[in-house]
Structure formats: C-alpha cells, structure tokens
Amino acid sequence: MSGQPNPSIYRQEAVDHRNSAQEDGDVLHIAPEWTRWTYWTLLGALLAGGVYCILGTLHEYASGSAIVRFEGKTELTSHNTGLVSSVEVQPGEKVRAGQRLVTFTSAEEVASIERLRHEHELALVRYLRELSDDSARQALSSVRASMELAEAQLETRALRAPHDGIVTDVRVKAGHFLTPGVSVLSIIPEDAAPLLLALFPGSWRPQLLPGMTMRIELDGFRYEYQDVVIEQVGDQIIGPTEARRYLGPELSDALKLEGSIVLVRARLPARTFVRDGRTFTFFDGMPVRAEARVRTESILLTLVPGIKELLPHGT
Numbered sequence: 199m200s201g202q203p204n205p206s207i208y209r210q211e212a213v214d215h216r217n218s219a220q221e222d223g224d225v226l227h228i229a230p231e232w233t234r235w236t237y238w239t240l241l242g243a244l245l246a247g248g249v250y251c252i253l254g255t256l257h258e259y260a261s262g263s264a265i266v267r268f269e270g271k272t273e274l275t276s277h278n279t280g281l282v283s284s285v286e287v288q289p290g291e292k293v294r295a296g297q298r299l300v301t302f303t304s305a306e307e308v309a310s311i312e313r314l315r316h317e318h319e320l321a322l323v324r325y326l327r328e329l330s331d332d333s334a335r336q337a338l339s340s341v342r343a344s345m346e347l348a349e350a351q352l353e354t355r356a357l358r359a360p361h362d363g364i365v366t367d368v369r370v371k372a373g374h375f376l377t378p379g380v381s382v383l384s385i386i387p388e389d390a391a392p393l394l395l396a397l398f399p400g401s402w403r404p405q406l407l408p409g410m411t412m413r414i415e416l417d418g419f420r421y422e423y424q425d426v427v428i429e430q431v432g433d434q435i436i437g438p439t440e441a442r443r444y445l446g447p448e449l450s451d452a453l454k455l456e457g458s459i460v461l462v463r464a465r466l467p468a469r470t471f472v473r474d475g476r477t478f479t480f481f482d483g484m485p486v487r488a489e490a491r492v493r494t495e496s497i498l499l500t501l502v503p504g505i506k507e508l509l510p511h512g513t
Contacts, residue, residue, distance in 0.1 A: 281303050286299060324338075429463050
C-alpha cells in the first residue's frame with residue numbers, strides 16, 4: 199500500500215472486491231422463514247374477524263325466576279274456626295265432586311253432641327221402661343231431633359271437593375286448630391295443563407311481547423332446557439308485595455323478589471319431561487330459571503355504537 203491517503207469513503211479492499219465481482223449483491227436477509235407464514239396467518243385471522251364482526255350477531259336476554267303452576271287449580275281454605283277431626287284424602291288421590299275431604303269440629307260442638315247423645319240414651323231407656331208413657335215418648339223425640347240437628351250442622355263443617363280432580367297438597371292433619379282463611383289442600387283437574395309463571399324485572403316490559411320464545415332450565419336438572427312460547431305479558435309493572443299476593447300464600451316466599459316486576463305466562467308442552475332416558479312429572483310450585491331473547495344486534499354495531507347514527511332510523 200502506498201502512503202498516500204485514499205480519497206474514497208470506502209475501503210480499498212471493498213472497492214477491489216466490488217470491481218472483481220461477477221454479479222450484483224442483494225439485501226441482507228436476517229428474518230427467519232416462520233415470520234413469513236405467521237404474517238399471512240395473522241392477516242387472514244384479521245380479515246376473518248372483520249367479516250365475523252360484520253355478519254355475526256349478539257343476543258340480549260331478559261332473565262328472571264319462574265314457577266310451574268297448573269291451570270284450573272282450586273285452593274280450598276277453612277271458612278270457620280275449628281279443630282281438624284279427620285283428614286280423609288292423601289296427596290295424589292283422585293276425588294269426585296262432593297266427596298268429603300276434611301272434617302272440622304269445635305270443642306263446643308263436640309261437647310254438645312256428646313251431651314245430646316247421653317240424653318238420648320237416658321230418654322230411650324225411660325221410654326223402653328214405660329212404652330205407654332206419652333211424656334217419655336215426646337222427650338225421646340225432642341232429644342233425638344236436637345241430636346240429629348247438631349250432627350247435621352257438624353256435617354256442614356266438612357270440607358268437600360268442589361269438582362272432580364286430583365289432590366295435590368294436604369297441609370293439615372287431625373288435631374290442627376285452624377282459623378278462617380287458612381289453606382287446607384288443593385285440587386287440580388285430571389287433565390290440567392301445566393303453565394309457567396315467570397317474573398322478569400319491570401325494565402324489560404317494553405321489549406317483552408307475546409309470541410317470543412322463552413328458554414327455561416329446571417332447578418335440580420342442570421342443562422335441561424326447554425323452549426316455550428310466551429302467551430301473555432302483564433300490562434302493569436308491580437312490586438314484590440303484589441307479586442307475592444298473586445303467587446298466593448303457599449308460594450309467596452318461594453322466590454326472592456326485589457324491585458319492579460312484570461308477570462309473563464307461557465304454556466309447557468306436556469306434564470312430563472325426559473332426562474337421561476327417565477320420565478319426570480312437573481309439579482305445582484317447581485322453581486324454574488327463565489330467559490327470553492329481547493334483542494339481537496350486529497357485533498360491529500355493538501363494538502362501534504357510533505355507526506348506528508349513520509344507518510337509517512338510527513338502527
């Protein structure tokens with residue numbers, strides 16, 4: 199090498215190598231091969247996600263509690279104060295109209311009938327001793343009439359079936375002391391259809407309409423879903439106290455009720471349902487969880503609500 203400085207910014211060795219090269223060089227590649235297909239994979243996923251956001255939809259559901267009820271159920275209550283002397287039916291038993299179900303008595307009535315029976319026995323003995331004694335005959339007739347009247351009045355205190363049906367609940371037993379208005383038992387017609395009474399938050403009322411599909415899940419039967427059609431939606435929004443009154447004293451504490459409530463009715467398809475190959479029967483008062491689809495919206499509109507303003511009528 200000569201001692202004179204090289205005016206070029208490149209080293210002399212690099213210039214000599216460049217001049218002696220047979221072909222031009224290329225850009226230095228330092229990225230591994232997998233980054234190329236990863237890039238295209240990510241790009242494809244991004245495009246697919248965009249298409250899904252445009253075409254896909256999200257559903258909004260109204261959720262609430264529900265109770266199984268039976269159409270035509272009759273709740274029998276006590277009309278007077280008295281003591282239950284006998285219960286002559288059992289839950290699940292078929293009864294006919296007019297059949298005696300429960301007999302009530304009071305201590306005064308029982309004592310009066312026992313006294314009249316004793317007087318009747320004495321009058322009968324007196325009459326049998328003196329068959330010709332007219333006063334003994336009249337006394338016997340009078341006591342017998344009083345005793346029969348007292349027994350007839352006691353018979354009217356018996357609770358009888360108002361119609362043919364099946365006894366579903368018996369809430370009393372012999373020896374119970376009842377006051378007027380206490381629930382005694384219930385009767386449902388043999389062909390009674392099971393209904394569903396759902397209680398949704400009142401805020402969902404404008405979006406709940408008859409004809410909507412409601413999905414239910416039975417408590418105790420996880421993932422056992424059934425779809426039913428809403429038949430009726432309450433016109434009024436009520437509070438917990440009114441909802442408990444509607445449910446009745448036997449079910450008023452079965453559900454936790456808070457805030458405003460709207461009542462929704464639907465009809466179950468059958469009195470039974472099948473789970474794991476076994477057939478089960480619906481019973482009055484069974485708790486259920488209910489959901490009704492009230493709105494469906496595009497995923498894109500949900501993520502970017504401002505787009506709604508660009509659409510007709512803000513939809």
